[in-house]
Amino acid sequence: LYLTVVSAVAVVRAIYEIFGVKCDIKWVNDLYLNSKKVCGILCEGVSDNGAINSAIVGIGVNIAEPKGGYPKEIKDVAGAICQQYSDEIRDRLAKMILIKFFDVLKLDSQSLYHEYKDRLFIIGRTVTFIRNNIRTEATVEGLSSNFSLLVSHDGIVESLNSGEITIKT
Secondary structure, three states, X not given: OHHHHXXXXXXXXXXXXXXXXXXXXXXXXXXXXXXXXXXXXEEEEEEEOOEEEEEEEEEEEOOOOOOOOOOOOOOOOEOOOOOOOOHHHHHHHHHHHHHHHHHHHOOOHHHHHHHHHHHEOOOOOEEEEEEOOEEEEEEEEEEOOOXXXXXXXXXXXXXXXXXXXXXXX
Protein backbone atom coordinates (compact mmCIF):
# COMPACT_ATOMS: atom_id res chain seq x y z
CA LEU A 1 0.00 0.00 0.00
CA TYR A 2 2.80 2.41 0.91
CA LEU A 3 4.58 1.98 -2.43
CA THR A 4 1.33 2.62 -4.29
CA VAL A 5 0.76 5.82 -2.29
CA VAL A 6 4.32 7.01 -2.97
CA SER A 7 3.84 6.28 -6.67
CA ALA A 8 0.52 8.14 -6.84
CA VAL A 9 1.94 11.26 -5.21
CA ALA A 10 5.01 11.12 -7.47
CA VAL A 11 2.90 10.90 -10.63
CA VAL A 12 0.61 13.73 -9.46
CA ARG A 13 3.70 15.89 -8.90
CA ALA A 14 5.26 14.90 -12.24
CA ILE A 15 2.10 15.65 -14.22
CA TYR A 16 1.82 19.03 -12.54
CA GLU A 17 5.49 19.78 -13.25
CA ILE A 18 5.25 18.90 -16.96
CA PHE A 19 1.68 19.91 -17.84
CA GLY A 20 0.67 22.36 -15.10
CA VAL A 21 -2.52 20.43 -14.27
CA LYS A 22 -3.52 19.04 -10.89
CA CYS A 23 -4.76 15.46 -10.81
CA ASP A 24 -6.86 13.98 -8.04
CA ILE A 25 -6.45 10.52 -6.55
CA LYS A 26 -9.10 7.84 -6.31
CA TRP A 27 -7.92 5.53 -3.56
CA VAL A 28 -5.65 3.72 -3.89
CA ASN A 29 -4.11 3.71 -7.33
CA ASP A 30 -5.98 5.79 -9.91
CA LEU A 31 -5.46 9.41 -10.94
CA TYR A 32 -8.25 11.54 -12.33
CA LEU A 33 -8.35 14.80 -14.23
CA ASN A 34 -11.66 16.53 -14.94
CA SER A 35 -13.57 13.49 -13.61
CA LYS A 36 -11.82 11.14 -16.06
CA LYS A 37 -9.25 8.46 -15.26
CA VAL A 38 -5.87 9.39 -16.68
CA CYS A 39 -3.55 7.04 -14.82
CA GLY A 40 -3.52 3.64 -13.16
CA ILE A 41 -0.80 2.29 -10.87
CA LEU A 42 -0.14 -1.32 -9.95
CA CYS A 43 2.51 -2.41 -7.45
CA GLU A 44 3.57 -6.00 -6.83
CA GLY A 45 5.94 -7.11 -4.12
CA VAL A 46 8.31 -10.01 -4.66
CA SER A 47 8.87 -11.92 -1.44
CA ASP A 48 11.41 -14.40 -0.24
CA ASN A 49 10.56 -16.34 2.92
CA GLY A 50 7.74 -13.89 3.71
CA ALA A 51 9.87 -10.75 3.44
CA ILE A 52 9.48 -8.44 0.47
CA ASN A 53 12.87 -8.05 -1.15
CA SER A 54 11.87 -6.26 -4.36
CA ALA A 55 8.89 -4.65 -6.00
CA ILE A 56 7.55 -3.95 -9.45
CA VAL A 57 5.71 -0.68 -10.05
CA GLY A 58 3.62 -0.35 -13.19
CA ILE A 59 2.36 3.12 -14.10
CA GLY A 60 0.14 3.76 -17.10
CA VAL A 61 -0.57 7.38 -18.00
CA ASN A 62 -2.91 8.44 -20.80
CA ILE A 63 -0.86 11.26 -22.26
CA ALA A 64 -3.25 11.88 -25.15
CA GLU A 65 -6.43 10.29 -26.45
CA PRO A 66 -5.71 7.60 -29.06
CA LYS A 67 -6.36 8.37 -32.71
CA GLY A 68 -9.98 7.52 -33.34
CA GLY A 69 -10.86 8.01 -29.67
CA TYR A 70 -11.24 5.60 -26.80
CA PRO A 71 -13.21 2.36 -27.26
CA LYS A 72 -16.90 2.80 -26.47
CA GLU A 73 -16.55 0.68 -23.30
CA ILE A 74 -14.29 3.27 -21.67
CA LYS A 75 -14.94 6.52 -23.54
CA ASP A 76 -17.06 7.92 -20.71
CA VAL A 77 -14.45 7.26 -18.01
CA ALA A 78 -11.05 7.54 -19.72
CA GLY A 79 -9.29 10.86 -20.13
CA ALA A 80 -5.92 12.20 -21.15
CA ILE A 81 -3.42 14.73 -19.84
CA CYS A 82 -2.98 16.71 -23.07
CA GLN A 83 -4.20 16.94 -26.64
CA GLN A 84 -1.12 15.85 -28.56
CA TYR A 85 1.10 12.80 -28.00
CA SER A 86 4.80 12.82 -28.76
CA ASP A 87 7.72 10.63 -27.79
CA GLU A 88 9.42 13.72 -26.40
CA ILE A 89 6.49 14.40 -24.04
CA ARG A 90 6.39 10.73 -23.00
CA ASP A 91 10.12 10.73 -22.27
CA ARG A 92 9.95 13.98 -20.28
CA LEU A 93 7.06 12.63 -18.21
CA ALA A 94 8.76 9.28 -17.56
CA LYS A 95 11.93 11.04 -16.41
CA MET A 96 9.97 13.41 -14.18
CA ILE A 97 8.01 10.53 -12.62
CA LEU A 98 11.29 8.88 -11.62
CA ILE A 99 12.67 12.12 -10.20
CA LYS A 100 9.49 12.77 -8.22
CA PHE A 101 9.30 9.14 -7.06
CA PHE A 102 12.69 9.41 -5.33
CA ASP A 103 11.77 12.85 -3.94
CA VAL A 104 8.54 11.47 -2.46
CA LEU A 105 10.37 8.48 -0.96
CA LYS A 106 12.32 10.98 1.18
CA LEU A 107 9.15 12.45 2.73
CA ASP A 108 8.34 11.66 6.33
CA SER A 109 5.15 9.61 6.71
CA GLN A 110 3.07 12.53 7.98
CA SER A 111 3.96 14.77 5.02
CA LEU A 112 3.21 11.91 2.62
CA TYR A 113 -0.09 11.25 4.39
CA HIS A 114 -1.23 14.87 4.10
CA GLU A 115 -0.19 15.25 0.47
CA TYR A 116 -1.93 12.02 -0.51
CA LYS A 117 -5.08 12.78 1.51
CA ASP A 118 -5.29 16.31 0.12
CA ARG A 119 -5.50 14.87 -3.41
CA LEU A 120 -8.21 12.28 -2.56
CA PHE A 121 -11.49 13.35 -4.13
CA ILE A 122 -13.63 10.54 -2.72
CA ILE A 123 -13.93 11.56 0.93
CA GLY A 124 -17.63 12.03 1.67
CA ARG A 125 -18.64 10.19 -1.51
CA THR A 126 -20.65 6.98 -1.77
CA VAL A 127 -18.65 4.04 -3.06
CA THR A 128 -19.07 0.32 -3.56
CA PHE A 129 -16.47 -2.21 -2.48
CA ILE A 130 -16.32 -5.99 -2.57
CA ARG A 131 -15.05 -8.00 0.38
CA ASN A 132 -15.46 -11.78 0.69
CA ASN A 133 -17.55 -11.73 -2.50
CA ILE A 134 -20.05 -9.36 -0.86
CA ARG A 135 -20.74 -6.04 -2.59
CA THR A 136 -21.21 -3.24 -0.06
CA GLU A 137 -22.23 0.38 -0.57
CA ALA A 138 -20.56 2.74 1.88
CA THR A 139 -19.60 6.35 2.52
CA VAL A 140 -15.92 7.27 2.54
CA GLU A 141 -15.18 8.80 5.92
CA GLY A 142 -11.46 9.41 5.58
CA LEU A 143 -8.02 7.92 5.46
CA SER A 144 -6.21 6.19 8.32
CA SER A 145 -2.59 6.96 9.16
CA ASN A 146 -1.54 3.74 7.41
CA PHE A 147 -3.36 4.84 4.20
CA SER A 148 -6.29 2.48 4.65
CA LEU A 149 -9.61 3.88 3.44
CA LEU A 150 -12.17 4.40 6.18
CA VAL A 151 -15.71 3.65 5.02
CA SER A 152 -19.00 3.50 6.91
CA HIS A 153 -22.15 1.49 6.25
CA ASP A 154 -24.97 0.29 8.44
CA GLY A 155 -23.46 2.10 11.44
CA ILE A 156 -20.13 0.29 11.04
CA VAL A 157 -16.78 1.90 10.14
CA GLU A 158 -14.44 -0.38 8.24
CA SER A 159 -10.85 0.01 7.18
CA LEU A 160 -9.98 -1.08 3.63
CA ASN A 161 -6.31 -1.75 3.00
CA SER A 162 -6.61 -3.35 -0.42
CA GLY A 163 -9.07 -3.86 -3.20
CA GLU A 164 -11.00 -1.72 -5.60
CA ILE A 165 -13.72 0.78 -4.97
CA THR A 166 -16.30 2.03 -7.44
CA ILE A 167 -17.65 5.55 -7.13
CA LYS A 168 -21.41 5.78 -7.16
CA THR A 169 -22.46 8.30 -9.76
